[in-house]
Amino acid sequence: MSEHTFATLVRQWYAEHARDLPWRxxxxxPWAILVSEVMLQQTPxxxxxxxxxxxxxxxxxxxxxxxxxxxxxxxxxxxxxYPRRAVRLRDCAVAIVERHGGRVPDRLEQLLALPxxxxxxxxxxxxxxxxxxxxxxxxNVRRVVCRAVAGEPDAGPATRPADLVATEALLPVEPAAAxxxxxxxxxxxxxxxxxxxxxxxxxxxxxxxxxxxxxxxVPAGPTRRPxxxxxxxRQVRGLLLGVxxxxxGPVPHQRLDQVWADDVQRSRALSGLxxxxxxxxxxxxxxxxxxxxxPVPVLP
DNA sequence: AACCCGTGGTG
DNA sequence: TCACCAAGGGT
Numbered sequence: 001m002s003e004h005t006f007a008t009l010v011r012q013w014y015a016e017h018a019r020d021l022p023w024r025x026x027x028x029x030p031w032a033i034l035v036s037e038v039m040l041q042q043t044p045x046x047x048x049x050x051x052x053x054x055x056x057x058x059x060x061x062x063x064x065x066x067x068x069x070x071x072x073x074x075x076x077x078x079x080x081x082y083p084r085r086a087v088r089l090r091d092c093a094v095a096i097v098e099r100h101g102g103r104v105p106d107r108l109e110q111l112l113a114l115p116x117x118x119x120x121x122x123x124x125x126x127x128x129x130x131x132x133x134x135x136x137x138x139x140n141v142r143r144v145v146c147r148a149v150a151g152e153p154d155a156g157p158a159t160r161p162a163d164l165v166a167t168e169a170l171l172p173v174e175p176a177a178a179x180x181x182x183x184x185x186x187x188x189x190x191x192x193x194x195x196x197x198x199x200x201x202x203x204x205x206x207x208x209x210x211x212x213x214x215x216x217x218v219p220a221g222p223t224r225r226p227x228x229x230x231x232x233x234r235q236v237r238g239l240l241l242g243v244x245x246x247x248x249g250p251v252p253h254q255r256l257d258q259v260w261a262d263d264v265q266r267s268r269a270l271s272g273l274x275x276x277x278x279x280x281x282x283x284x285x286x287x288x289x290x291x292x293x294x295p296v297p298v299l300p
Numbered sequence: 301a302a303c304c305c306g307t308g309g310t311g
Numbered sequence: 312t313c314a315c316c317a318a319g320g321g322t
Contacts, residue, residue, distance in 0.1 A: 042318085082319090085305090117320085136318090
């Protein structure tokens with residue numbers, strides 16, 4: 001298969017079928033791109049769209065978020081899930097102010113050093129916000145490349161160096177075209193080459209797809225461990241945080257006690273929230289979102 | 301490396 | 312219906 005052909009076909013398909021997502025518009029800056037990427041970590045696009053817009057209205061630049069409390073970040077995060085990301089995003093804003101003068105850095109190494117920014121997000125920002133030529137490999141890209149190029153059923157549990165190498169080989173030399181190609185492959189994985197029921201009939205690379213040619217083998221075992229939720233600490237954390245999020249300021253522990261009957265598990269969940277920087281004890285028997293409280297009166 | 305971390309839509 | 316899972320990161 002020709003790498004050039006693959007990239008060209010996918011880009012042509014993208015030009016016609018790409019979703020009109022707000023963070024793909026021309027004048028969207030690096031900070032807005034970064035916020036979108038963090039929100040999209042394990043949260044579906046449809047739920048991110050409105051949250052992203054509201055977030056940027058309130059905090060148009062990293063310094064704006066850095067100056068506000070973790071509590072407000074957690075509230076604004078709403079119900080996107082994994083609220084640790086809200087705290088890390090604020091930590092990230094603080095780091096951008098302290099290390100980079102309030103501007104989102106453009107070097108991969110600097111991006112990777114930011115809180116909540118890993119292999120995928122760093123590359124996504126470098127490519128989509130700054131037009132650099134880096135392979136951007138998320139679960140969609142991994143699946144597409146694994147299938148189309150290697151002809152294998154599916155990718156491994158996490159991004160590996162080999163995935164970056166395989167994807168890099170598909171990218172055109174010109175940086176802007178490479179970034180566009182990455183976005184296009186990602187979109188193809190999201191809309192056509194999906195995990196569960198791929199729509200090969202509408203796929204632009206069906207004729208050169210190694211997986212299609214080999215009969216679309218199905219993964220041998222379960223791709224990953226099933227996510228369980230009901231009855232777990234995660235559910236209890238979610239319930240506790242829900243109460244704290246709706247309250248203003250400290251909440252007496254008695255009110256938190258009502259969300260879950262098992263004392264041991266509830267305590268463990270609360271400790272976890274404190275450990276993660278989401279919640280803090282106040283006055284011995286109450287708890288609040290970190291930094292939450294009445295506004296500081298402005299002195300005359 | 302394996303496991304933990306939320307939430308809500310859906311086939 | 313309910314198991315599955317969606318632009319990952321941290322430890």
